[in-house]
Amino acid sequence: MRVLQIGKFYPIVGGIEKVMYDLVVGLSQRDDVDCDMLCASIDKQSNVITIGKNAEIICTSTWKKVSATMLSPAMIIKLRKIKNNYDIIHIHHPDPMAALALWMSGYKGKVVLHWHSDILKQKMTLKLYAPLQRWLIERADVIIGTSPVYLQDSPFLQSAGLNKTCIPIGIDPIVPDTESIADIRRRYAGKKLVFSLGRLVEYKGFEYLIKAAKYLPDEYLILIGGSGPLQEKLEGLIKTCRLYDKVRLLGRVSDEDLSAYFGICDLYVMSSIWKTEAFGIVQIEAMSCGKPVVATKIDGSGVAWVNQDGVSGINVETENAEAIAKAIVNILSDEKRYRKFSLAAKERFETLFRKEQMIEKCVELYNNVITS
Template identity: 35%
Template sequence: MENTKKVITSIGKYYYPTKGGIEKVTKDIAEVLAKDGYVSKVISFDGKKHKSGIINNVDIIRFKELKIGPAPISIKFLKIFNNLCKDSDVLIFHYPNPIAEYALLKYKGNAKIIIFYHSDLIGYNGLITKIYNKMTDKVLNKADVIIGTSPNYVKSSKNLKKYEDKTKILPLCVNHGEFETDKLYDFKNFNFKNKILFVGRFVKYKGINYLIDSLKYLDKSYGLIIVGSGKLKNKIKEQIKENDLKERVLMLENLSNGELKSVYNSSDVFVLPSILKSEAYGIVSLEAMANKLPIITTELGTGTSFYNVDGFNGKVIEPKSSKAIAEAVKICIKNKNEYGINGYQKVRQEFSLDVFNRTILEILKEL
């Protein structure tokens, strides 16, 4: 597909300046399309917080949503979707987003359809999942191209198995230059020889409790830095207190980008101890790799064991095992320089923004 004045509309739950993994991907795609000469539009459902308008040559249409669970709902969107997209040559749907997928099934236009499949629907009861998966099958059948973020996820997803022939892999990325720094973070009195780092939201599927518990199996030269916030913050504090680990765990939040970079640069190993497939990728691990940190991730059948090659740039371990985390930490500290350099080179060669941009443009031109 030639890009001259072709209109490409991306549909996602939310869009910049709303923060999040899917929001970042939507923004990266929309902006590279605009730079390459396409007419790039975005439809999102964060109109209560942000206004419609143009950002970096991307035309953003925001709807005010009702919230039912994690899913945005907009009756107005459903009523005008077909008319809104009548001039679009390509529609990119960021899945999962139930209202957008329902609109796609009612879509009457001739645009090419791309489904960017970020993850399965996880965390709902069996009936809801069963109904949603039936709709998903119809949505995927209607797609011209499906994009998965790792071959691991494509193979492990029941929804994607029958559509492997039209699924292409587009690995998520980081702009590695944004994370390189020589600055060190001032931890004040937190002076441990071996610093373990976690960055992320405080939610159940991240498995932070197993990471904290791993300190029981490590001597007192190891300290843990936890960066983030979320609804489990008080539970995490209670666990630290109950296990008498207040001196060995440092909790940080609301860091600036510069401060976060210096925390990465001041740490020795990064751990993403996720326990559920809700962790479809984990871009924070790529950020750690960009800072030459060895990484530890869990085997979930997702992207966490795609960018992390066991024994090369880190360790891949079983989930829900504090002992496994502790053993992996020791190995990564021992091989810090080798794993760190390997990961740094890997993220530059395979998971950079340049690679991401080039791949999405190639997918579009093949439509």
Template identity: 35%
Template sequence: MEILHIYKDYYPVLGGIENHIKMLAESQAKLGHNVRVLVTNQKKSSKIETINGVTIIKASRFATVASTPLSITLPFKLKKEKPDIVHMHFPYPVGETAYLFSGIKAKTVITYHSDIVKQKYIAFFYRPILNKVLQKTDVIIATSDNYIKQSPILSKFKDKCKVIPLGIDLDDFKGGETEKSKEIRNKYGTPLLLFVGKLRYYKGLPYLIKAMNKIDASLVIVGSGPKEKELKELAKELNLLKKIHFTGDIDYKDLPDYYRACDIFILPSTEKSEAFGTVLLEAMAAEKPIISTELHTGTSYVNINNKTGLVVEPADSDAIVRAVEKLLKNEKLMKEFGKNAYERVSSNFSLEIMTKRIIDLYHSL
């Protein structure tokens, strides 16, 4: 089967959607499918390369506006493709608009990762085009029932939606102490709390940083992003730099050892832009208890309160403090949550399960 994925970025750019596309594309390629990914290049030139059996076509970009790379060449590159399946990953308005006017006749799937939340002016003007794209698409993949119900867009297209949760390669993140994880614990101290992700406005990190004033533990923040400078200044202002550590971006192959090293994983997001939270799956695969926030999105579908971890109210530092203290005071409960977390992720969110469901969906069209 000829499969074409469309999004704005691809590995080595790190992010939840980018990582998802990479894992899915490579998994599909291993099954013998011819997989191509059409994205934009972070440089101004176009480029084609092959990574792990997947062909990546990088269209040149001339600017980035509101986190959206603009490319004149992407629509023309799309017109040259002759796939059996076009699989778009929303939100990327340039990609979806290019598809709408491309005249491409392939069966079309769109994974709806998140509403456009922050850039409301873009959402307003783009909605008529998005509605046409979703009407034309054969099927919409939503990552949870929760998101279909709360999304003002998906709720209108619920009859066209198929729920297929995201998945990860469990073998990459399996628990167990390693020399590297020991080094991380020795370097930063224990108990060790962990956050992994892009440092964006909706991640809720100011509330986690403020919570550290009342928590006797170390916090490691893995990732970079537009809020990095602001967050470091907040930690410095609160005199917390001795217990809060910013690593910046790290090599993906080193990431599992950070999960193995931590005692608790925390995702304190405050906005519905956090539609699923793949990092929750990664922490669960490492058998770690997790703390997340109630956003009525996929995060609370992944993390079951009082079973795989704790779910607290968003934008509430004191709620984070109470949750962390509850876990740190009860090692038996932490181990129980970690065990339950692994059982849940292995039964529902493996890369193999996700890939099979998506390939079966393609064949049904």
């Protein structure tokens, strides 16, 4: 079976690209599947990267990036040339350029549509893209959602007769770097560490996590990794609220230190406030280390499904700093309760969110699509 994944960018810059890349690598290691990947090059130049014996990453040249979409007419030309080499095209949404390339390619084979999220911020893009998006939904033989919540609640996926299925995102477990763990432990000795990670942008809701520190005992310390346009504003909030001893902005964290922060923290918090946060891969990274999670109940998002309330952690209302703080204290103030959450978080990861499970479910889906 030959499969082509089509999606956003390479090199990897976000969760969608990471899922697509992991699928290509995992599928190509099997004897029964050859899998390539077609995407727009962030470096703007066309090139082909060989991955093992059964996979290629085909990067097409681009003009420029507009509304989170790389304009790449070369993708259309390339797909028209290679489309007949594949039994299945697996397209990752949202990506108007990939959808346009599929439409203009004249491909007649099977199509799997991976619906990672709705288009939310780019209102003008959505207006222009809406007819093509409707075509793509109707063209798909099956639509994959990363959570049952998103499949159920997305307003674009409510047409009768759509063939929809859930395949959760899967990852390899985080393996903490022991040397970095020792260094961090010395740096924050005696503290209960609450970790969070992400771009410092509005939809991540970091201002509410920072404000939550006002309600936490003095031995609690919130560590926020990542950089972004709101860094100065968030630093100002820490200063205004006099939370120097309770909140630290870590900036960009290296891969080695990142694994260590997941390993050393007592608990992970996802404070996001908008449906732009569709799944929250960082939650399952924390769970893979046996860390309980405090997450938010975002309408229509899969975030609160990933973190099962009362099992792997606690889910609270969005934009509620006091509720975040109460959930943190609830989990960390009782050793027996904490142990229960920790074990359940690890078990939920092992049951639902391992990469090999995602790959196996995709292969099963492909076989069903081919034979239908």
